[in-house]
Amino acid sequence: MTRVVHYLNQFxxxxxxxxxxxxxxxxxxxxxxxxxxxxxxxxxxxxxVATVHCGDDHxxxxxxxxxxxxxxxxxxxxxxxxxxxxxxxxxxxIACARVVAAATRAGVPAIAAMHDDNPGLEDAGxxxxxxxxxxxxxxxPSLDTFAAAVxxxxxxxxVTGEHGRIGRVPRRNVLVDANAAERAVDLVLARLAGxxxxxxxxxxxxxxxxxxxxxxxxxxxxxxxxxxALVPDGNPDGxxxxxxxxxxxxxxxxxxxxxxxxxxxxHGGFSTVFANEDPxxxxxxxxxxxxxxxxxxxxxxxxxxxxAGNGTSVSNARRFGVEWAAELRRSEVRAAVxxxx
Amino acid sequence: MHRVxxxxxxxxxxxxxxxxxxxxxxAVELLASPSLADVRVTWVSPGDSARVVKxxxxxxxxxxxxxxxxxxxxxxxxxxxxxxxTTHVLSGAAVVSAGFLPxxxxxxxxxxxxxxxxSPLAATHNLVVEFTPAAAATWEDVDRDLRAGVLRxxxxxxxxxxxxxxxxxxxxxxxxxxxxxxxxVGAVVNIQTQGTFKDVFVHGRSLSGGLPTLVDPGDLDxxxxxxxxxxxxxxxxxxxxxxxxPVVEALRRRSGTDLVFAGxxxxxxxxxxxxKQRISAYAARLCLLAGFDAAVLTKEGGGNADADxxxxxxxxxxxxxTAVGLFSELAGADGxxxxxxxxxxxxxxxxxxxxxxxxxxxPAVERALGGDRLDLLDVPATEELELPTAVIYCAxxxxxxxxxxxxEAA
Numbered sequence: 206m207t208r209v210v211h212y213l214n215q216f217x218x219x220x221x222x223x224x225x226x227x228x229x230x231x232x233x234x235x236x237x238x239x240x241x242x243x244x245x246x247x248x249x250x251x252x253x254v255a256t257v258h259c260g261d262d263h264x265x266x267x268x269x270x271x272x273x274x275x276x277x278x279x280x281x282x283x284x285x286x287x288x289x290x291x292x293x294x295x296x297x298x299i300a301c302a303r304v305v306a307a308a309t310r311a312g313v314p315a316i317a318a319m320h321d322d323n324p325g326l327e328d329a330g331x332x333x334x335x336x337x338x339x340x341x342x343x344x345x346p347s348l349d350t351f352a353a354a355v356x357x358x359x360x361x362x363x364v365t366g367e368h369g370r371i372g373r374v375p376r377r378n379v380l381v382d383a384n385a386a387e388r389a390v391d392l393v394l395a396r397l398a399g400x401x402x403x404x405x406x407x408x409x410x411x412x413x414x415x416x417x418x419x420x421x422x423x424x425x426x427x428x429x430x431x432x433x434a435l436v437p438d439g440n441p442d443g444x445x446x447x448x449x450x451x452x453x454x455x456x457x458x459x460x461x462x463x464x465x466x467x468x469x470x471x472h473g474g475f476s477t478v479f480a481n482e483d484p485x486x487x488x489x490x491x492x493x494x495x496x497x498x499x500x501x502x503x504x505x506x507x508x509x510x511x512x513a514g515n516g517t518s519v520s521n522a523r524r525f526g527v528e529w530a531a532e533l534r535r536s537e538v539r540a541a542v543x544x545x546x
Numbered sequence: 547m548h549r550v551x552x553x554x555x556x557x558x559x560x561x562x563x564x565x566x567x568x569x570x571x572x573a574v575e576l577l578a579s580p581s582l583a584d585v586r587v588t589w590v591s592p593g594d595s596a597r598v599v600k601x602x603x604x605x606x607x608x609x610x611x612x613x614x615x616x617x618x619x620x621x622x623x624x625x626x627x628x629x630x631x632t633t634h635v636l637s638g639a640a641v642v643s644a645g646f647l648p649x650x651x652x653x654x655x656x657x658x659x660x661x662x663x664x665s666p667l668a669a670t671h672n673l674v675v676e677f678t679p680a681a682a683a684t685w686e687d688v689d690r691d692l693r694a695g696v697l698r699x700x701x702x703x704x705x706x707x708x709x710x711x712x713x714x715x716x717x718x719x720x721x722x723x724x725x726x727x728x729x730x731v732g733a734v735v736n737i738q739t740q741g742t743f744k745d746v747f748v749h750g751r752s753l754s755g756g757l758p759t760l761v762d763p764g765d766l767d768x769x770x771x772x773x774x775x776x777x778x779x780x781x782x783x784x785x786x787x788x789x790x791x792p793v794v795e796a797l798r799r800r801s802g803t804d805l806v807f808a809g810x811x812x813x814x815x816x817x818x819x820x821x822k823q824r825i826s827a828y829a830a831r832l833c834l835l836a837g838f839d840a841a842v843l844t845k846e847g848g849g850n851a852d853a854d855x856x857x858x859x860x861x862x863x864x865x866x867x868t869a870v871g872l873f874s875e876l877a878g879a880d881g882x883x884x885x886x887x888x889x890x891x892x893x894x895x896x897x898x899x900x901x902x903x904x905x906x907x908x909p910a911v912e913r914a915l916g917g918d919r920l921d922l923l924d925v926p927a928t929e930e931l932e933l934p935t936a937v938i939y940c941a942x943x944x945x946x947x948x949x950x951x952x953x954e955a956a
Contacts, residue, residue, distance in 0.1 A: 256956060331880040363956035376883035376952040378900045378935060385872055386946025388790035389842045389897045390731065392870045394804060396895050397729050398842055404951055405873055405896040408884030427729040447651060447778070447848075448903065473651050473670060474850070475817075516778065516848040516936065518903050519887070522795045543845060 228260035246352035264300030271303035290337035298325025306330035425539035428506035432514030434472035446473030474515035581683035609704035611859035620750020629764020644916030653779030758813035830861035842865035849887030859893035900950030
């Protein structure tokens with residue numbers, strides 16, 4: 206018997222719509238709503254032992270909500286966590302994706318279902334996501350696909366595009382017989398003959414449209430942000446010099462200059478000799494203070510945000526960008542100068 | 547070519563019946579310099595429960611005869627093209643320098659365990675050179691003198707085999723791109739040029755500021771390219787792999803069968819966009835003028851260096867030449883991120899040397915060289931380590947030595 210915990214939002218467990226979107230995580234014994242149909246499709250070898258649910262605003266908007274939901278699910282000793290289908294519902298999709306990503310990180314097999322266009326797809330990490338229809342009207346066929354994929358996940362069979370898989374499929378390192386140089390020569394010859402498959406898929410990057418210009422800088426708060434890895438001497442918070450997994454913030458209140466010897470770049474990707482002679486080459490506090498005095502800018506933000514942009518994975522870089530944007534918006538910063546190396 | 551099967555430290559430096567003995571005092575004398583207060587040499591061999599941390603460079607012992615004439619041009623001999631005549635190679639051995647230098651990212655080399663299959667230096671007997679800088683020396687002096695000393699030592703070890711009968715003799719013809727009807731395929735080798743501790747030398751000089759250039763592949767065999775680049779451990783091209791360039795080897799092996807080896811272009815990797823564009827266009831034009839129909843492109847470095855490969859691939863395709871680039875993937879620890887920072891737009895044939903971010907666990911080892919601690923994790927160097935592949939020396943070899951690639955795990 207495979208013990209399954211099913212994640213649904215407030216709407217599909219019947220608590221309410223937008224009025225209940227702020228409700229926190231909770232758990233109900235057994236299958237609820239679409240879970241009943243899923244249970245029937247999965248048959249007697251599976252038991253949906255509990256349904257964990259949460260309001261969409263809470264699940265998608267409160268930091269750590271995914272871990273809260275996973276903790277509730279794990280209380281039922283699941284062999285598998287399933288989430289959705291979320292169709293094209295954005296916050297619900299993000300919640301489903303984060304819950305299955307958290308479960309996968311914790312070593313609990315997990316699978317979600319949503320539509321290809323659901324923005325949550327990006328957040329599913331290495332977890333399996335299968336296609337659902339765009340709207341709840343297509344619950345029936347969506348659950349058919351979902352149930353078939355659930356069976357494959359449980360026995361460890363691959364879930365591919367043929368089985369409705371969408372989103373990113375994890376790429377794993379494997380050792381093959383021929384070295385990369387020999388494979389490259391093979392690929393040259395295959396290309397010259399008109400064939401040959403690339404080993405690396407072409408990435409698709411987010412394109413973020415620039416924000417509209419600030420009408421006047423004289424009355425807004427401006428922030429300094431950087432990937433130059435400039436940190437106080439001694440690197441008190443241990444910023445990585447390469448493959449950064451986090452970002453840091455350092456106070457600028459009552460700081461008028463970043464003196465040589467007091468600040469230092471730990472960036473591993475360029476020669477920091479000249480930058481360390483004058484840290485303003487990386488974080489232009491000197492000029493920013495001048496502009497503040499001359500009232501060209503309203504006010505300089507009270508801290509600068511920093512990470513190391515060297516071998517950083519795109520997924521981490523994307524996360525830093527999202528977190529910085531949220532952080533600056535919360536602080537009512539209207540413009541930022543991003544110094545890159 | 548002489549195969550080294552056993553190694554030891556002993557009373558004299560000698561090579562007999564596959565056994566290489568090194569007189570440690572002689573090795574230390576060869577490395578002596580005012581910038582180095584102390585130098586130590588130690589052997590590690592394949593299969594040992596041993597780890598070398600802070601690996602800087604590795605050099606294969608080679609010589610062209612007594613006195614060193616012609617090997618490592620620009621360092622041990624005049625900086626002029628080599629590649630003709632006889633070269634004696636001690637195959638299966640390397641001189642490996644290890645220790646702290648600024649800007650060097652810590653590289654880990656395990657001689658046994660799961661990482662051993664990922665590094666060319668896990669399959670060689672390595673004479674590890676450790677050093678203590680002199681108090682008054684600058685780091686730049688330490689770097690320069692250490693490199694010169696390691697090259698002297700490597701050449702000296704090969705001289706020990708001059709009187710021994712070779713285990714194999716390879717005849718390496720000079721490429722003639724005018725040959726036959728087969729497709730003419732060359733190699734474009736991008737070389738990092740980012741200043742001290744991130745520079746690579748051709749005939750003793752950095753290519754920084756220069757133009758791509760066509761070289762005699764035999765020049766590489768004689769040590770024309772020497773590494774002084776210590777960033778991105780898994781993506782380093784040590785001197786050892788420039789001496790044994792895997793793309794050149796693959797092209798040579800197949801030359802006359804299903805292709806003609808058309809030559810090697812060495813190119814700098816400039817750091818600003820305008821120069822990257824200029825150098826890429828120039829390199830593509832050079833390939834065309836040299837009669838290439840196609841090229842395999844390699845890099846040194848991380849995402850920045852991807853741009854140099856991608857732009858050259860696109861420029862080659864614009865000129866009607868087929869291009870295949872070797873790339874490592876930066877797909878995140880779970881392998882779901884986009885793999886390439888700057889992908890080509892016109893030329894799309896890429897070979898993967900593996901994911902930089904995937905993590906692996908290396909078991910504890912009995913002894914470690916190169917340092918007592920791994921600063922990256924702040925643990926004793928002999929401990930069990932959980933690390934990204936990025937830290938394993940040469941594991942994602944941009945020159946194509948490795949057998950790693952990425953596959954989708956559905």
